[in-house]
Amino acid sequence: MTVLELTTADTAAAAVPGSRRRALRRVLRNPLAAVGLVVVVVAVLAALLADLVAPFPYDRTNFGAALQPPSPAHWFGTDELGRDQFSRVLFGLRASVGVGVLSVALSLAVGVPLGLLSGFYGWLDPVISRLTDTLLAFPFLVLAVGLAAILGPSLATATIAIGVAQIPAIIRVTRGETLRLRGMDYVAAAVAGGAGDGVLLRRHILPNAVNALIVQATVNVPAAILGEAVLSFLGLGLRPPNPSLGGMLSSAESLFRDGPWLVVFPGVAIVLLTLALNLFGDGLRDALDPREVRR
Amino acid sequence: MKPGSDRLLDVEELTVRFGTEDGAVLAVDAASFALGPGEVLALVGESGCGKSVTALALTGLLPRSAAVSGRITFAGRNLPGLAERELRRIRGRDIAYVFQEPMTSLNPVLTVGRQIGEVLRRHQGMGGSAARRRAAELLELVGIPLPHRRLGEYPHQLSGGMRQRVMIAMAVACRPRLLVADEPTTALDVTVQAGILDVLRTLRAEIGTAVLLITHDLGVVADIAERVVVMYAGRTIEEAHAEALFARPSHPYTRGLLDAVPNPARHADGGLREIPGRVPVLATSPDACTFADRCGHADGVCRTRRPAFARGPAGHLVRCWHPLAVPVPP
Amino acid sequence: MGRYVLRRLVESAVTFVLATIVIFLGVRALPGDPVRALAGEENDPQALAEIRRAYGLDESIVVQYVRYVGRALRGDLGTSARTRLPVAETIGHALPVTLQLAAFAMVVAVLIGLSTGIVASVRRRTASEWAANTVALLGLSIPVFWFGQMVILLFAIAYPVLPASGFVSFFSDPVQSLRHLLLPGLVLGSGLAAVIMRQTRSAMLEALGSDYIRTARAKGLGGAQVVFGHALRNSLIVVTTIVGLQLGALISGVVVTEQIFVVPGFGKLIVDGVLTRDYPMIQGLVLVTATAYIAINLLVDLLYSVIDPRIRVGGAVL
Numbered sequence: 001m002t003v004l005e006l007t008t009a010d011t012a013a014a015a016v017p018g019s020r021r022r023a024l025r026r027v028l029r030n031p032l033a034a035v036g037l038v039v040v041v042v043a044v045l046a047a048l049l050a051d052l053v054a055p056f057p058y059d060r061t062n063f064g065a066a067l068q069p070p071s072p073a074h075w076f077g078t079d080e081l082g083r084d085q086f087s088r089v090l091f092g093l094r095a096s097v098g099v100g101v102l103s104v105a106l107s108l109a110v111g112v113p114l115g116l117l118s119g120f121y122g123w124l125d126p127v128i129s130r131l132t133d134t135l136l137a138f139p140f141l142v143l144a145v146g147l148a149a150i151l152g153p154s155l156a157t158a159t160i161a162i163g164v165a166q167i168p169a170i171i172r173v174t175r176g177e178t179l180r181l182r183g184m185d186y187v188a189a190a191v192a193g194g195a196g197d198g199v200l201l202r203r204h205i206l207p208n209a210v211n212a213l214i215v216q217a218t219v220n221v222p223a224a225i226l227g228e229a230v231l232s233f234l235g236l237g238l239r240p241p242n243p244s245l246g247g248m249l250s251s252a253e254s255l256f257r258d259g260p261w262l263v264v265f266p267g268v269a270i271v272l273l274t275l276a277l278n279l280f281g282d283g284l285r286d287a288l289d290p291r292e293v294r295r
Numbered sequence: 296m297k298p299g300s301d302r303l304l305d306v307e308e309l310t311v312r313f314g315t316e317d318g319a320v321l322a323v324d325a326a327s328f329a330l331g332p333g334e335v336l337a338l339v340g341e342s343g344c345g346k347s348v349t350a351l352a353l354t355g356l357l358p359r360s361a362a363v364s365g366r367i368t369f370a371g372r373n374l375p376g377l378a379e380r381e382l383r384r385i386r387g388r389d390i391a392y393v394f395q396e397p398m399t400s401l402n403p404v405l406t407v408g409r410q411i412g413e414v415l416r417r418h419q420g421m422g423g424s425a426a427r428r429r430a431a432e433l434l435e436l437v438g439i440p441l442p443h444r445r446l447g448e449y450p451h452q453l454s455g456g457m458r459q460r461v462m463i464a465m466a467v468a469c470r471p472r473l474l475v476a477d478e479p480t481t482a483l484d485v486t487v488q489a490g491i492l493d494v495l496r497t498l499r500a501e502i503g504t505a506v507l508l509i510t511h512d513l514g515v516v517a518d519i520a521e522r523v524v525v526m527y528a529g530r531t532i533e534e535a536h537a538e539a540l541f542a543r544p545s546h547p548y549t550r551g552l553l554d555a556v557p558n559p560a561r562h563a564d565g566g567l568r569e570i571p572g573r574v575p576v577l578a579t580s581p582d583a584c585t586f587a588d589r590c591g592h593a594d595g596v597c598r599t600r601r602p603a604f605a606r607g608p609a610g611h612l613v614r615c616w617h618p619l620a621v622p623v624p625p
Numbered sequence: 626m627g628r629y630v631l632r633r634l635v636e637s638a639v640t641f642v643l644a645t646i647v648i649f650l651g652v653r654a655l656p657g658d659p660v661r662a663l664a665g666e667e668n669d670p671q672a673l674a675e676i677r678r679a680y681g682l683d684e685s686i687v688v689q690y691v692r693y694v695g696r697a698l699r700g701d702l703g704t705s706a707r708t709r710l711p712v713a714e715t716i717g718h719a720l721p722v723t724l725q726l727a728a729f730a731m732v733v734a735v736l737i738g739l740s741t742g743i744v745a746s747v748r749r750r751t752a753s754e755w756a757a758n759t760v761a762l763l764g765l766s767i768p769v770f771w772f773g774q775m776v777i778l779l780f781a782i783a784y785p786v787l788p789a790s791g792f793v794s795f796f797s798d799p800v801q802s803l804r805h806l807l808l809p810g811l812v813l814g815s816g817l818a819a820v821i822m823r824q825t826r827s828a829m830l831e832a833l834g835s836d837y838i839r840t841a842r843a844k845g846l847g848g849a850q851v852v853f854g855h856a857l858r859n860s861l862i863v864v865t866t867i868v869g870l871q872l873g874a875l876i877s878g879v880v881v882t883e884q885i886f887v888v889p890g891f892g893k894l895i896v897d898g899v900l901t902r903d904y905p906m907i908q909g910l911v912l913v914t915a916t917a918y919i920a921i922n923l924l925v926d927l928l929y930s931v932i933d934p935r936i937r938v939g940g941a942v943l
Contacts, residue, residue, distance in 0.1 A: 146648075
């Protein structure tokens with residue numbers, strides 16, 4: 001119960017219909033958030049267009065040019081197999097962005113309906129709450145480890161593990177918003193007007209819960225990207241030779257002394273991406289949260 | 296109130312501006328009024344007229360986004376000129392506050408005894424047990440039964456009226472010379488309100504404190520105030536003794552306020568009347584009467600020239616080009 | 626209060642039972658014959674048959690579950706497929722290592738997070754607020770393992786001032802222990818510090834804007850009394866809960882941190898278990914983690930009700 005109160009208090013954003021576009025404009029006036037958005041867009045484009053942008057295929061080896069420090073030919077240097085690190089970082093971004101988006105989509109697809117039901121039908125609430133608690137009893141990495149053991153390590157496993165780990169937060173936010181909105185006058189008016197449960201949930205409650213979900217998603221996407229990096233680092237995500245940023249850092253561990261750039265660039269890429277997402281998310285949160293605006 | 300040494304508080308040309316995201320807001324526009332020792336003065340107006348801001352501005356309690364100018368002389372000292380350290384010594388000891396919402400104005404995680412005791416420790420250097428004893432006396436003074444038991448309780452365990460009594464006990468702990476009561480009864484049930492006003496009246500008689508009562512409730516004003524200052528859109532627009540104001544309101548706005556009070560004895564003709572329109576939010580002080588847009592008597596002068604705060608036909612101070620002379624029908 | 630405690634106890638018990646079911650079924654869901662999975666590298670048919678009998682895999686699934694829980698409650702978590710040592714014993718050796726690391730990281734995180742959070746809320750629109758916010762944002766954006774690698778690169782390779790790996794118990798040699806704990810503790814605590822900082826800051830801002838703070842100032846209290854006596858006291862209630870809820874993240878962080886700094890603890894067991902497909906070990910580790918986590922959540926809720934008088938006395942506010 002306490003947890004619920006906190007999640008909603010932290011992320012509650014009163015939905016004023018039609019205010020979302022204004023909120024976006026307000027975000028872009030915030031310079032940090034705007035920079036964040038630009039970096040995110042560039043990173044996403046780079047990830048999508050990696051095939052076109054990357055100077056080399058990610059798996060092209062060149063033993064003549066192994067362990068080269070950064071140079072005009074290889075911006076981020078090369079690894080022990082002579083593979084171009086810049087190209088590999090671009091492809092690695094693709095894995096990061098893909099897992100980030102897909103896992104959050106998965107958590108929303110499962111969490112939102114459960115949250116709506118839990119908040120709307122009192123008798124379902126204890127059942128769903130216990131399931132949520134059970135899921136929460138497994139810390140993210142332990143859950144991922146268990147799933148990796150069952151499904152075998154792969155990008156899909158990482159996506160599922162991260163998505164499942166984020167379901168409880170989505171359920172709680174949706175449930176909190178549903179409870180809040182259900183008590184509102186206009187919902188009572190709709191009920192008095194004879195609206196059925198389905199109409200209430202779809203037309204009156206869900207659209208107004210979207211702000212809170214957006215705010216939660218701005219936290220979840222960067223967390224998912226970090227999660228993917230960790231899983232790949234531990235060898236539970238994308239398998240070599242496919243490049244992922246975490247995997248690159250993992251294989252660079254033994255080359256600390258000979259090729260420190262191998263550790264630096266993939267890490268900087270992750271940090272820049274998550275930092276940009278967090279900056280944009282913070283700006284969006286402030287813009288969507290009327291309490292912040294009033295301050 | 297005319298100049299003299301008998302003044303406790305003298306506010307001259309007090310102006311407060313807020314810088315907000317949507318531009319500047321002029322909350323108080325050159326307000327002036329004075330208060331004698333032991334006097335009860337009511338500051339009256341609709342919400343947003345600047346009366347609460349005025350109250351907080353007295354001891355520098357406004358947020359940093361507020362720009363305050365003008366003179367506030369309290370017991371011979373100009374308060375805005377004092378350092379924060381000095382003001383802290385005055386707050387709670389010489390000038391004490393009672394706020395509107397007794398639920399949110401008390402700290403929910405500290406006991407009643409601790410919150411009252413804090414004032415005594417701060418200003419009277421009392422130790423723990425002395426402060427506790429005195430706090431119990433204070434609770435008794437404001438009419439709370441079983442004071443010793445209440446000391447250990449938390450605000451959420453008390454009723455709204457009780458909480459407000461605790462607020463008052465806290466405020467009078469150091470026998471302040473001025474008690475600022477900002478809508479002290481607004482959040483309470485009508486039956487509880489009378490009790491709170493009784494406490495205020497008794498305390499005033501007992502410790503001789505002056506009271507600056509901020510309210511929009513003319514019933515409360517009639518009940519307890521000696522003099523009344525009416526505020527509108529940041530300006531003081533009428534000042535008079537309470538009975539005189541009720542009998543012969545000179546400003547059309549004051550008249551409108553009185554007409555909006557349900558009074559079965561009076562309105563045989565048309566019942567309750569509302570003032571059309573809303574209080575304007577101003578960025579700068581216009582060279583006009585700020586009430587002109589809502590006033591039935593307004594003409595060209597009202598819209599182009601700023602009225603002075605001067606004696607009207609009824610002898611009240613009034614800021615109006617066309618003050619009313621007709622008394623309210625009995 | 627009593628009813629609240631009882632309700633939370635029952636809820637936790639239900640969650641525990643559900644968690645054991647999930648873990649039990651998880652092992653059944655392993656690809657292939659669970660016997661093969663449980664046997665690890667073992668191939669001898671006779672050994673396999675023994676495992677089948679030992680684990681009661683010839684019985685119905687309900688009976689198997691009940692036996693599994695019964696054994697677990699008696700402290701029998703099976704035998705490691707890799708080392709042939711009892712799982713419970715192995716975990717028992719690793720746990721104190723991890724607890725010392727986690728406790729150290731927690732202390733670091735609370736110290737850094739609380740102080741910077743308070744500074745950021747009190748000194749608004751100053752360089753210190755900006756600095757505190759930036760550090761917190763970085764703390765949230767930097768992956769733990771990369772931060773660990775950078776720290777090792779800097780303090781153990783470029784300027785070798787601290788050991789980059791290993792563990793010494795605090796109870797055998799406190800100085801050496803702290804030297805070994807400093808880098809991993811800092812790395813593990815950094816993310817948590819960022820979360821605590823942000824929560825402290827927002828809770829403090831909310832508290833500082835509230836009516837009771839205005840009352841406290843109107844009473845003539847000094848800045849420190851207002852900030853610490855009134856605002857922080859209220860904020861700590863929220864922060865305590867957040868810290869409790871973050872313990873799960875701390876467990877995830879332990880896995881990574883121990884891997885990078887080669888600390889022979891609980892997290893290292895998990896990674897090794899997965900890499901060597903030591904299923905009995907994984908099962909035991911997951912069970913211990915889940916149990917600990919449920920217990921921690923329960924404790925946090927009870928603690929919360931102790932420090933918040935609105936719950937402690939007189940009532941069901943929540």
